[in-house]
Every structure is written in C-alpha cells, then in structure tokens.
Amino acid sequence: MSNVVQLNKSQGFTRMDNDLYEALIGAELSGRELRVALAIHRLTVGYNVEEARIAASVIAEMSGIAREDVSRAICELIRQRVVYRTGGSRSPMGFAPVAEWAIDQKNTHPSKPKAVPQCGVSTTSIVAFPPHNKDSKDILVPSEPVGAERQPEQGDLISEPVRQPAKVEACPHQAIVDLFHEILPELPSVALLNKTRIQQLQARWRESKVHRDLDFWREYFGMVKSSDFLMGKVRGRGGDKPFRASFDWLIAPRNFVKVVEGNYHA
Template sequence: MAGEWLKFECSLPEKPETLAITASMGWDDPDLTVGKLMRLFRWFDQHTLNGNALGVTPALLDRIIGVTGFVAAVAATGWIVIGDTFVSLHNFDHHNGATAKSRAQTAKRVAKHKTNGGGNAEPNDIGNACSVSDALPREEKKREEVIPAPNGALSAEPPHGDQPNLNGVPEAPGSSPGRSGVPPCPYDLLLGLYHELCPTMPSVRADLFKDGKRADAMLARWKWVMTSKAVVGERAGQRMATTREEGLAWFRKFFVYASKSLFLRGDAAPREGARRFVADLGWLVKLENFEKVLEGKYHGDVQEVEHA
C-alpha cells in the first residue's frame, strides 16, 4: 500500500550492534546486515501489533530473511528476545510506526462502527474525524494491583481513594496507567527474560500465566519498580526505572540475581525427609517472596540485591 514506511536511523550502518551482527555472520559489508535488518523489521511491522510474535521460531524468521543464524546474531545484541514460545522485537516502537496490521484493524473497526450506526451520514472526511475515537477498543481492564507505599516499601493493601501519580498529583480511580507515566507491563518480554536467565527453574506457559493471579502479582512488582526509588546501587535515591527498557533491565538483573541462589534454582540439598525446592516465576513475584529475595534471604552470603 502506498505511504507505508519504516523508521530508519541514518546511523544504523555504523551502530556497534550492526557491526557485531556483521562480524558474527562472517560478512565484511555492514550494508548487507542493514538490508537483512530491514527485512526483519518489515516482517514485524506487517505481522505483529506490538513486536511480539507468539509461536514463531528463529528458524522460521531466518527462512523468511534468507540467512541461517541471522536472528540469533541479532538476539546476541539485545535487539531481539528469543523465548521458548515467542520471538520479540525489542524497542518495537523505535523501529516501527503504526503497523500495517494495526492500520487495517483500525479501518475495519471504524467501518463496522459506522455500519452499526455509530457514525453519522456525513462526508467521509468529516465522518472519520467524528467516529474513530469511539470505534477504537477500550483500554484493557486494569488488573487488581498492589500500590507502592509512599516510602517505596511494598504494600499489599488494595487501592482506595485517589492515588497520586508520579508527579504527586491525585488521579481519579480507574484512570489509564499510561497517564500516570508507568508503561504497560510487558508480560511476554518478562517471561522471556525469566526463561532465558533462570533455565533451571520451571518454565511457565504465557497464556496461563497472563490469565491468572500470577499476572496480577507481576503487574504489582512492575509498578513498584517503575515508581519506587532505589536504596542502594548507582541509582540510589532515584527511581529504579522510568522507561520500559529500564524496567526490563532491572528485571534482568533481578532474574540473574535469583538464579545465583542455590536454594532458588533447586541445587541446594533438601533437609532429610523434605522434597527439593525450586522456585518458579509465580513464586518469585509473590509479594512476601519478592521482598525476601531482594533482602538476600535465599543467598548464602545474605547479600542484598545491589540495584534496589
């Protein structure tokens, strides 16, 4: 369709990641890498809404791109996250604008809305302006969440009354999470990090996880990270994360830290008569367990996590 486009940075051919991919593939021309990256970005633009391709494997994408091992080389730079059941393009919005798939679905919703009487019998250029906002789907219902206490501690109390946003201004109950400055919880990317960095812990199914109470706990921990100030580490006194990328980086460190515990990863010898324990993602993000992990209660040297 005429007018479709992808974002292209002028510095892409010289970026360290591009050069690393070129070297990993055994090529001597970064322009070849750029061409393959554009095919990769285009595929995600055309066939996903948010950069998460569920059920797609690196081998399938390699076949589409025409080069074996290319997706793995890109993943090594952090531009792609490979999970057991998905492949996700990191910083999707950075590479892609409104996707063709999203544009097509929006157009379909608008047309259906007008057919059902939601629009007026006006000229097309006026009718679109009046009806598109009403035809778009309502934001996904907010999950019940755990609100961080003012001092940054975790609180299990349910929200009540007006809650302050990140600027200290009260917001009305039920307002959009985006308005508070907290990015939506990237469940699929967090699941991918867990599977990548905690390979000895039990894997979880994305569909079952996101539909249950474990997702509520994950959302609460995500919001805590995005709104609370670090006590130790290089960000001490500052918010631990302010963007989705910083939040993902925080959880990457958290999963690495958890995986170093013999007890949590299932390598500690159980007491006589007891079964060997191994933590899983649902256990890690449960409030009381999350707090103990951060405090170093499951590490032999009782060393607190260094980035919270």
Template sequence: MSNVIPLRNTGGFTRMDNDLYEALIGADLSGRELRVALAIHRLTAGYNQDAVKVAALYIAKMMYGEDKAESERANVSRAVNGLIRQRVLFRDGGSRDPITFLPPNEWKVDPKTTVLKPTQSVKKTHATVLEITHIKERNTNLTANAVVAAVASTELVLESEAEQQSTTIPDQPGQAKAERIPYDRIVAIYNEVCGEKLPKCIKLTNKRRTLIKGCWNLDFNGKLPFRKGEFWTAYFTDCLKKRHWIGENDRGWTADIEFLTKQDSVLKVLESL
C-alpha cells in the first residue's frame, strides 16, 4: 500500500516553497519559534498572500486552542519578535503591520542554548558559608537622574556584592584583593527590565563579559556610575525610551544586551541626560 495520499482526497493543502521548507528543517529554532513560523506560513501561503496582518492572540489560538491562548499570548509575541530579530520574519512597522518571510539566505538564526531561568543569587558570607538569597523584584519605573528611594533601601549596592563574591584572599599584607564584577546580577537586571521588549540574555559569553566590564570601569565625569545596582536599572530603563532600539523601525531590528553595553551606546544615553 502506498503511503502517498492523493491531494484531491485531503480536503485542501498548503504549498511550501522547497527552499523555505528545507531552511525551516535546518534552522536552529526553538520549538515555539518553529510553530509560530508554521502558523505564519499557513496564514500567508495557505491563503495565497505574501504577507498577513495577525495578532499574537490569534496565533496563540492556532497553537494552543481557545483555553490557553490568552495565557500564552505573551510567549507567542516574544517568539514573533525573536523570529523578526533573527530575520526569519519581516514586519515593516509595529505589531499591527503585516508580517511575512524573508528569503532564507538572509536569516541570522541564533544558536540555541538550554539554560535554567535565574531565580536565585549566591553570596558568600564572612563565615565562608554559601547562603542562598532570592532575587527581589525591583521597581523599574526609574530614570538615571532620579532613582526612587525604595530601591536604595531594598537592594544591595553592586560594589558590596562584588566584595562579598570575591574568592581571592590576599596572601600577604598589603596585597590587593581581586575585584569580581557581578555579571550574573547585571544580566538579571537586564532581563528584568528589558526582557519584555528586547531579546533576553540566556548565555553570558566572553564578549558580553568584556562589554559589561567596560561599563563597570567607565569613568563618566569623574564618577563610576555603573558600580551601583540602581544605576544599571535606571540605564536599561532609559534605553527602552529609544523607540528605534525597541523595534520601532523599518527593519524590525531590536537592540540586545551586547548593543546596550557597547561604549558608543552607553555614551549616547548618558550624554543625552
């Protein structure tokens, strides 16, 4: 018996370009991203359209059904933005504008790495016993010029965290203790403030460490502003005010943690205050 079903008996079909089909097979997309891409293809090629204007909620209904659509809408929206950032999809404008596929040779798919979502931080006490402390939610309604007093009263200053986390102890009197930059905490602040609008940082690469270190040591008007935790929150909050950086442009491009920690980007924000 043949396993080929005649198309006339299927009740309809959606054609897929071979190059697109093979590109989707080979692309290192997450499961949700692939399902979103297939939904967009169904809504475009399936209805003989080059592009489609569709809400994330409608795609969520296709993927999860009516019962779970509302709770999954934000995840679908992030997947759409991720596909646009990786140039798999293209949308000329905001979330209400039509969306379509770009040619596979223009795709810039990120390699995926499975990591656990950070929910805890570790600090070293004076008794050299590791103590687990939950990361508290922070107030993100801040600016670099005016930081609310509640932040200062509930959060540790990153300079203090760096001293607590340092595992290098001087061997001789007068030997300086090595300073450790709290990279994981800075990444957590970025994800908390920017994670809804910009790609989340899921892996701390050497390049990203170098860029964060550059911010940490940046001398701006005789001060080191990035040595304090509340300043990172304020800085990332101010970055979200730049509409071009959050995807409101003709390419659907969005900034990420690497872009926001480049010295040119940092100075552009600080000098505009």
C-alpha cells in the first residue's frame, strides 16, 4: 500500500504559484499575518481570479481571528507590500509580486555571549576569589560552595523580580493632524489640538503596533477620501442631509474600527 496521499480532485483544490508558495514559507510574517495572507490567497487564486473584494468578516469566519485583528493584519500586509489594494477599504485585494515585498526584519539580532565574570579562578578549588587579592585576610570565603542552591528559611523576605513595562513611542499628535489636513482638505479643519483630541489619538496609537506608524494614518485618511459617504458627497437614508466626517468622528474608537473595516453605511 502506497504511503502517498492521493489528491481527491472531486473535492476541489487550490493551486499556488511556486515562487509565492516558497516566499510565504520564508517570509518573517507573524502567525496572524500568515493566516490572513493564506485566506486572501484562497479567496482570490482559489477562485481563479487575481484580486477580489474580501470583507474582514469573511476572513474572520474562515480563520477564527477577531474581525478587528483581521483588519489590522490586512493593513500590515499592505504596508509590507505583500498584498495590495486598488483603492479604499472596500476595494479589491490581491498579492503583489514577491520581488516587491518589503517585510520587516523580526528577531534577527544574533545572541550576545555572556560576559565572563571578573574573578580569579582556581583549578583545584570550587571557591571563586575576587581579583587583586593582596592579603589573605581580605579574602571573603562564602559559607557554602559556589553554585550550591540555598533554601529559603523562615523569616527570609522573598520578592519577585520587577518587570519594567515596555516603552511605547510617544504619539506624534501634530504629525497626524498635518496628514489629515494634507489628505482631507475638504473636511472641517482642526483649529485646536485640545486635551480630548490628544487623549483620543494617544489611545488609537497605543491600541496596536500597526497604528504606531504614520504610513498607517496616511492610508487610513486615504480610505476616508475614497468614501463618497464620509466625504459628504451622497445623501443618507431617506434623503437626509449629506454626512461629512470630522476629525473627532474619525478618531473616536467605534468609528475608527468602522472605517478600518469598511463597516459604515449611508
């Protein structure tokens, strides 16, 4: 009996270009980014098309990843030029040529050798002596052999090591506002960068590593510009007065997620 698994063509199968397949194997993508990339491949090449309109909710259902995390992974894949979009957040997606990929380097720094302790070493003793010992009376001999593990005794104070929180780069509030004015001059301008706006921007900046990049904000405002609804070019339901997004509306938490996922309606 052959150990080779036979391909059941009656159930269908997805072909993948060898260069793309090998590039994905060697790409330093996060696990979430790779799963989202494979889902995009399934929904494009798997249906014999180069690009397709794919909602984040569809990939979320396929992969079991939360929809907002799917949206962030898509933004990250676009930023690294693995995937491209032909327009805004609802535009078709497809894979960019492998030669154009610009994936971030992750965990590539070689480990450094441990520093050698500055002490004298004896070839006949298990006790390590401090260097430059001029007088034997100054030698401090430990009560237990070096390397022996001392068991805590009653009355000892045992404390856990303090872990320092990772520092997050400060939010470039004014640079984000400048991008808003540059890309969306049609929308109401920001005359005052007050405390409330600074707090909202800081919160969006800290939510994800993806957000801590001015290129993300440039693309985010580009999504807004491609939407006739958010730009006030179409009337709402029932012929209501056209809605125009403001800076405050765009950086509010619920609206921010809606724009990133393309989940807003007239």
